[in-house]
Structure formats: C-alpha cells, structure tokens
Amino acid sequence: QSMSTRTIERYRKIFRETELAGKVMNDVTNSLVDLLDLNVTEQRLDSTHVFSNMATFGRTRLMGVTVKRFLTQVKRHGTPIYESLPEELRMRYQCSESRLFADTSKGSKSFKLLRRQVAEDMYFLIEHFIDDDRFNNRGTFRNLCTVFEQQCKVTEEKVDVNDKPGGNVIQNPSDPDATYDGHKGPGYQVQFSETCSDQNEVQLITCAIPETACEHDSQAVEKVCFEKTEEFKEKYRKRSRIEGTNSGIKRRTGMGRLRVRGRPDVFNAILLKTAGWNILQAARSEKVREYVRKLVPWNSEDRVSAMIESCVRAIRGQIRSSWKYFHLRIRNTHRIEKYQFWNAV
Secondary structure (H helix, E strand, O other), X not given: OOOOHHHHHHHHHHHXXXXXXXXXXXXXXXXXXXXXXXXXXXXXXXXXXXXXXXXXXXXXXXXXXXXXXXXXXXXXXXHHHHHOOOHHHHHHOOOOHHHOOOOOOOOOHHHHHHHHHHHHHHHHHHHHHOOXXXXXXXXXXXXXXXXXXXXEEEEOOEEEEOOOOOOOOOOOOOOOOOEEEOOOEEEEXXXXXXXXXOOXXXXXXXXXXXXXXXXXXXXXXXXXXXXXXXXXXXXXXXXXXHHHHHHHHHHHHXXXXXXXXXXXXXXXXXXXXXXXXXXXXXXXXXXXXXXXXXXXXXXXXXXXXXXXXXXXXXXXXXXXXXXXXXXXXXXXXXXHHHHHHHHHO
C-alpha cells in the first residue's frame, strides 16, 4: 500500500522531532545480536566521512552566494529598499549562483581583490540592515552575519579576510550545520563501533555516533612508539577490517553521499542506514536463514514473494516496540495540534 508524499513528509518530521531513528537502530541491532548470539566483548572503532546533499563552495564563492541569497530576499520583500542600494553592488550579484564570479580565474591577483570586495560588501550590508526588523530576523541575514564572522575580521574600520578560518565554519548556506575536515572535505562523519570476535558468524555495527566533519577522533591515534611493535600490528590487523565495513555500507546503502541535508535529516539517515546494513549483514548468517525458513510457507507458488513477506514479518516483530512508541508520539502530536487549533479559534 502506497502513501502520499504529504504523509511521508509528516512521518519524517516526527522522526526528526522525536529522534526515533536512534531508537529504531538500537532496537534492530539488539534484537539481531540476541538472535545471532554474538560476542560483543571485542569491538573495533573507526570513523568515516559522509557528504550531504549540498554543493561544495570555495571561500569566495561561499561569501558571494550568501550575499546573493540575502539580496534576493531583500528584492522580493522590499523592492524600493533593494533599488536604493548601490548599483555596482547589485550588478555584482545579479547572475545565477552557478555563474557567480565565473569570469575571474582562481588564484589570480584579481581574484584576491574580488574576495576582499565581497567581504566589504558583506560588512556594508550587515551595517545597513542590522537595525531593520523586516530583514535582520531572516535566516539569510543570520547566515550573512555568521559567514562574515567566520571568514572576515574588522580592524580599525578596515575589512580583512582571515587567513585560516578553521574547520568549524559554514560550508554552504543550504546546510549550515556541515563543517570541514582538512583531509576529507566538507560534510559530516560517523563514528562506528563494530564487533570483531572470531567466534561470530557475521559482524554487526553496535553503535553509530553521527557528528560534524570537524570533530576530532581524540583517542583514535596510537602513540608512534607503540605503532612499531608487533603487538600493535596484530591489533591493527583486526581493526583494519572495519575499513571494508565503511566502504561496504556506503556502497550498499548510499551513505557516502546522502540525498538530504541539515543535521537532523543527515543524522536520521545515517542511523537508519546503519540499521539497514545490520539487517543485510545478519541475512548472511545461516542461523538467520534457518530462522526465516521456518516462517516461509514453502508450498506457496511464489516463493520469492513468500520469502519477502516472511522477512518483513520477522523484522516487524523485532522492532514492534519501536513502532508502538512511534504511533504513541503520533497520537500525542495530533492531540497537541488539535488543542492548539481550537485555542487559536
């Protein structure tokens, strides 16, 4: 049975607001661990980079796009105010975002002058609209102020561009939560903890912690002197296998480049895809296959459909508590919305 787009979006909103994805991931994983009787006393840790659905900008273009999006709102909601701005400034950001500053070669002297000019434009707009209540509460203006604070500095009324703004800065106004990693680029990352006991038939991810890209693996680096020992080589041999998990989960579930952006949607997608990966891994186990065979009506003419239906029933039974919690939150949400509606009337 299909659902309308509006219903799907409403359920996604509830997932974001209630952080239900984490509960689903934990319930699925715990059920599979119990079913497979896995040894979880030995685990390996690693992080992997995740790109959200946003374009990658350089510093100058990031500043320019931020200015253009604010000017677009000014033009839409206050045309006379927009037309009162300096014509040179308006013309500089008149072209589309994809062609913004395309006529200036990167690394040239003119490009450096352009970056300084864009910084001065940002400072002018902030000073011009900081006290205007029609625009200073808009998201585009807040992004303008944030990007300027991160990328620029003002010294004695002179605007300069910071040499090294660091990694904890906005990468795209469309996804202000994404940050930058010097080795892997803009986006997010996720810390994985995976079982690694030789006694297990398959290995599952027991914990997934989504983070922004600039977060450091504070305890992930071993001391250099320890890296030269045979003990370290033996331990790293077992730990290095999680690299295969990182590439596999990106390839099978599409986690490498998500179709969403923004911290809530990205974190939900990571957790749900991790739960799906654990189901795929568990399906390789002979114990799980035997469990499913007992549920499959093999006398059915369409064995493929019967197998799918049995898997759906088995998975639904394992996470039944999560869905009960989910529907309870839906009912509570509807009651609150109805109460607020009648109060407004």
